[in-house]
Amino acid sequence: xxxxxxxxxxxxxxxxxxxxxxxxxxxxxxxxxxxxxxxxxxxxxxxxxxxxxxxxxxxxxxxxxxxxxxxxxxxxxxxxxxxxxxxxxxxxxxxxxxxxxxxxxxxxxxxxxxxxxxxxxxxxxxxxxxxxxxxxxxxxxxxxxxxxxxxxxxxxxxxxxxxxxxxxxxxxxxxxxxxxxxxxxxxxxxxxxxxxxxxx
Amino acid sequence: xxxxxxxxxxxxxxxxxxxxxxxxxxxxxxxxxxxxxxxxxxxxxxxxxxxxxxxxxxxxxxxxxxxxxxxxxxxxxxxxxxxxxxxxxxxxxxxxxxxxxxxxxxxxxxxxxxxxxxxxxxxxxxxxxxxxxxxxxxxxxxxxxxxxxxxxxxxxxxxxxxxxxxxxxxxx
Numbered sequence: 001x002x003x004x005x006x007x008x009x010x011x012x013x014x015x016x017x018x019x020x021x022x023x024x025x026x027x028x029x030x031x032x033x034x035x036x037x038x039x040x041x042x043x044x045x046x047x048x049x050x051x052x053x054x055x056x057x058x059x060x061x062x063x064x065x066x067x068x069x070x071x072x073x074x075x076x077x078x079x080x081x082x083x084x085x086x087x088x089x090x091x092x093x094x095x096x097x098x099x100x101x102x103x104x105x106x107x108x109x110x111x112x113x114x115x116x117x118x119x120x121x122x123x124x125x126x127x128x129x130x131x132x133x134x135x136x137x138x139x140x141x142x143x144x145x146x147x148x149x150x151x152x153x154x155x156x157x158x159x160x161x162x163x164x165x166x167x168x169x170x171x172x173x174x175x176x177x178x179x180x181x182x183x184x185x186x187x188x189x190x191x192x193x194x195x196x197x198x199x200x
Numbered sequence: 201x202x203x204x205x206x207x208x209x210x211x212x213x214x215x216x217x218x219x220x221x222x223x224x225x226x227x228x229x230x231x232x233x234x235x236x237x238x239x240x241x242x243x244x245x246x247x248x249x250x251x252x253x254x255x256x257x258x259x260x261x262x263x264x265x266x267x268x269x270x271x272x273x274x275x276x277x278x279x280x281x282x283x284x285x286x287x288x289x290x291x292x293x294x295x296x297x298x299x300x301x302x303x304x305x306x307x308x309x310x311x312x313x314x315x316x317x318x319x320x321x322x323x324x325x326x327x328x329x330x331x332x333x334x335x336x337x338x339x340x341x342x343x344x345x346x347x348x349x350x351x352x353x354x355x356x357x358x359x360x361x362x363x364x365x366x367x368x369x370x371x372x
Binding site: 002003004005006010015016017018019020021022023024025026027028029030031032033034036037038039042043044045046048050051054055056057058059060061062063064066067070075076078080081082083084085086087088090091092093094095096097098099100101102103104105106107108109110112113114115117118119120121122123125126127128129130131132133134135136137138139141142145146148149154156157158159160162167170171182198199200 | 234326363
């Protein structure tokens, strides 16, 4: 029965080691999929490259289906894992700030780190920016952010419960929508890139 | 054909990332994150320089209470060290380990680097306020059907499409 570490089945040291190996897989796949190229990432917003959308949704859906089945058959207890609590106001505003960060800087934290360590100078500057941003946030936390960050508190909310449908139905609908989206973006990308060479 | 321009199939890469995410939840009860590890680095640095400040300031205090354990000794930090190793490994295999500035053809290196710095600062602030970034909150949140992840998804990607037009000169 999982999760193994939270239920005390594996030690702290083994857990950290597993984290390291899982990280290797994650980093390898991000790089192999092309996530260290800022222009491939930004392409999702301009129609010339949808790699972000394809990888993102295939990963999210694979995990959702896998965890749903494992929870159903008793291999993992979803209640015992790290489950993000919902604070809708800061997440919405923070997400909006991150949207600007993405469109201006062309990365997110994970992708910028992978790109920086593989030699992309623009990504090194982006990572520096993230640290400046976190330091700024940390030192202005009490006067500027604390109240906002703790507003809109909803607790641990499952989106299917929130919509009043079953987890299985939600995952099914999400998969169907993603499949339609994958089909549509493939057509869009073909059309956009046929008109002009984006020199990726 | 130039090997450095070949990439793994997007769907295959996504499915495999999903499998690693399941493993992260199964073994450790954690999602795949990035900004959380960077936050741990900042907390550790400030705590090492001035512990008396860190144990009082609200942003730091919860993570520096335990005098014995370094705030850098977290699962996410080890995971992100792995991410760095994995990315280098893949780039080495595909022949993409090269010092360069990646940008749209018509903008200057200076413009690209200034934009990258501003974007990074915004992501640093946004990920702290929003309680996680694109991996730790949105993608890993999707895996466990957390409402928070879907709000983040709409805010980051939906927001991105709304404002994309204004920043098009940076990319196309």
